[in-house]
Amino acid sequence: MSDFKVTPEVELNMAQMLERYQLQDETILRRWAKLHGINSTRGFFYPGEVDLMDHAHHHIYNLGMSIGEYQSLLDRRRSNSHTSGDRNQTVATQVADEAYDAIEMLKEQYSEAVDLMGERIADHFIDELDLSVMRHLSQKVKERRALNGQAKKPNRFLQVIKAVLQPSSENTLLVPRKDDDSSLELEQHHRLG
Incomplete structure (x- = not known):
């Protein structure tokens, strides 16, 4: 079950974002934003950006991924993208696609073994x-x-x-x-x- 929060309908400022993730340090939030190419210097986040930050929070904070591991996850997905629109896909979709690819690879290996x-x-x-x-x-x-x-x-x-x-x-x-x-x-x- 996902622990992602409901995506807001309005922009959230930095204080609201820190409260959303129960963080004390803005630099952590800015680092997460940078991974997704989000401009964190303007002081607020659009709903779509908040959704991406939710994914960063989930993977880095809740699942214990390092920044490098999460960056690698994003890079693998982006390198597999065929259109520029895929760059804005949510991390959940990226993970699902990678899981599907891994299953297909295992099925091929299983078939070869059989x-x-x-x-x-x-x-x-x-x-x-x-x-x-x-x-x-x-x-x-x-x-x-x-x-x-x-x-x-x-x-x-x-x-x-x-x-x-x-x-x-x-x-x-x-x-x-x-x-x-x-x-x-x-x-x-x-x-x-």
Whole structure:
């Protein structure tokens, strides 16, 4: 929730501004005005200028920013501006724009990470899924053959699955794995849901 004060409808003099921010020193107020290019020597501030000073007060006084940090915040926003009208934007809008830009950058980085890791995860998942399905089918075939009294007879389907599930350097039924984990070891950690 913002602690900004309501923007006045009339000009405020220096004494009113000091009271507004509960400050004792005019030089602090003049420094804040200078950051926004506001002429503080004339002794009063227009409503739009008071609004900018509210932002300076919020960031420097309430959020504990240093003058340099606040100046840097303003400079970054101004350097990103494409029109001269943007220079008079409020700091709240500037901060919101910078936050949006930061979120967009993080989303791009996340997408790149997903693209890179996603392929590896997908390969790993498919390998485990293939093994689970083969084991499941093998078990079902064995159960059915036992019911039909054919458990002792050779079955080509079971022989193929057995060949795939057995880790062997001569096994040409599967593309060789990139890592050293055996397919059986992977299966031990996998639970078919």
